[in-house]
Amino acid sequence: MNAIAALSPYSSSMGKSNAERHTLSVLVDNEPGVLARVVGLFSGRGYNIESLTVAEIAHVERWSRITIVTTGSPEAIEQISHQLERIVPIHKVTDLTVRGRAIERELAMIKVRGKGENRLEALRLAEAFKAKVIDATLESFIFELTGAPDKIDDFVELMRPLGLAELARTGVAAIARGAEAV
């Protein structure tokens, strides 16, 4: 028996010391206000949101999937899942990180401005990353890049010295590998 009581998610200041990054997939009834409930839960209880995406996935049933990337200690993450489950219009919360083997993708549009060697270098790197050119002027490109968030981070960092002008990212969408549906 332990002489020091195990700490809870709240007593370890939301587990900042042993924080992990988790991706939660949340199936909700697409009724008005459901996103506000989810976002309000995170702000009201002091949880982190690194990324949040939402879109309807079944028109007839009116289901949406919200994908949330959050950080916290394992206890905090478990608490977040349970708090989400208390929201009445939520069908199901799946922690894709715990489940393992999830695929994460994000889409980014990156505007790069430059001339001469910088412009060529940007184009070469875009090819290497399999980014598409979706708009071009004589002094700019807009690249479209889909991939895991790290890959997009890497590409953006490379573009920075070459004239990164503007960036738009969708946030993470994620799904579990394999035949099974979560």
Next chain:
Amino acid sequence: MSKQMTGAEMVIEALKDQGVDTIFGYPGGAVLPIYDALFQQNFVKHVLVRHEQGAAHAAEGYARSTGKVGVLLVTSGPGATNAVTGLTDALLDSIPLVCITGQVPTHLIGSDAFQECDTVGITRHCTKHNYLVRSIEDLPRILHEAFYVARSGRPGPVVIDLPKDVQFSSGVYSFQENIQHRTYQPRLKGEASLVRQAVEMMAAAKKPVFYTGGGVINSGPAASELLRELVALTNFPITSTLMGLGAYPASSPNWLGMLGMHGTFEANHTMHDCDLMIAVGSRFDDRITGRLDAFAPYCKKIHIDIDPSSINKNVKVDLGIVGDCGHVLEDMIALWRSGEKKSDEIALGEWWDQIDEWRARKSLAYQNSKDVIKPQYAVQRLYELTKDRNTYITTEVGQHQMWAAQFYHFEEPNRWMTSGGLGTMGYGLPAAIGVQMAHPDALVIDIAGEASILMNMQEMTTAKQYRLPVKIFILNNEYMGMVRQWQELLHGARYSSSYSEALPDFVKLAEAYGGKGIRCSDPEMLDAAIMEMIDYPGPVIFDCVVAKEENCFPMIPSGKAHNEMILLDLSDDAGLEIGSIIDEKGKMLV
């Protein structure tokens, strides 16, 4: 059965179908159609409160004392915002409420119309769930779903925001019992293997304790019965939170009294030293645990709760069982019996010897006086003179609330209504009104403080109008006593704004409201005065003038552990400087 009717009529029809015969409310422009429908029927009785906060607390008192869903009806804008405190109170104490708010007509929503506010936005954080009804087709479903959500799982308040045009428009009403909700289906049965494990742990325990909470009361009277049975079978000691009082009879020898910040010495020490804690429908609130990293350090913990998020929230437990306490207790009893389990009698005997030593400290003892009424004495006398009657107790918030919890003893559930989680001053009188509406022949007493009672004093008018003979028993110490106590402990006895200056004459005030006023300041006269209060057939304000600077002990100072409680004798004798008990870190806590 389906019928054509207006939205306003649907509201009444749904109330009937849900078996609601009493609602609390206050009219206004955005709910006039519903008030008109109320006027034209006789099934649902409407109680006109004098402030919407009162409606919410009255509905809470009604719900808490009956086990039914409490209902309130308020108008848009200020009507809704005034109800917010009561909704939050119900959320924190898990009280089932349905609150119907009027809203401006749908085409005006978002235009900053007269008495428009974003009710679903404002109440999103203080309800279990809420709805804005956009069309008449949705209304019947939402009305019944609201009751289902309010009462199922961990109960709580639900708001239905109903625009005025929807109240006027006409549609088809239908009602099916036993709705199957699309997403919300709380788990009632505990998982069998976990229940079995719990029973094994109990049979092996040498120093066990039951720590029970409001969840047992929410589960219904059967859960309280089962709790008694399991305690009798095991002979384990039992303590409870403020919200759980009454689920287990205070007269039983196994009862340790309330635990926590103002709990008994024996309850807190039993919690600290136990080797097995069985938490049933309680949530490890900070008033209960004290310093978390020193909370019950030597034990395994079992936690039974219907809300999965309560388990491992504040305290990590060894075995969490998600389920309704009634169901889980029933399964535990069955397993205990069929497995012919026995408690470790020798170990338990030693454990009880230890507990008796803690009991011998008599932590609730206080210095009585012949000259002045001690607040503890006042509650003791009130208890002795009312315990054999059909009595319900509500409270306000402060020292008097803690003294009521310590010195008024409950034998049954649903007899004790207090604001635990939110600690809302002004709760007690409207709650008493709600209780009295549900139990017209009972003796309903609000144990109050002179500061708290002024927060919803206007509800005396409601009591008068509906001939509700509620008794307001004010422990008048002329201080916001709990604030004063903390200032004494933490802030060098600088009593900043905690003196109750310019108090009204409560006897005259009672008379002005059409009730009876009684004042007593002499311990010798107290019994007779209390009897006079009890015998009066209408509302009474009893101004019980008590010792002004009495502190509420025992107490776990903020930031301290259960075994670091301070007792009255420690603080008075031992030369302990009262202002130095709480350290700098403790001062940061609330």
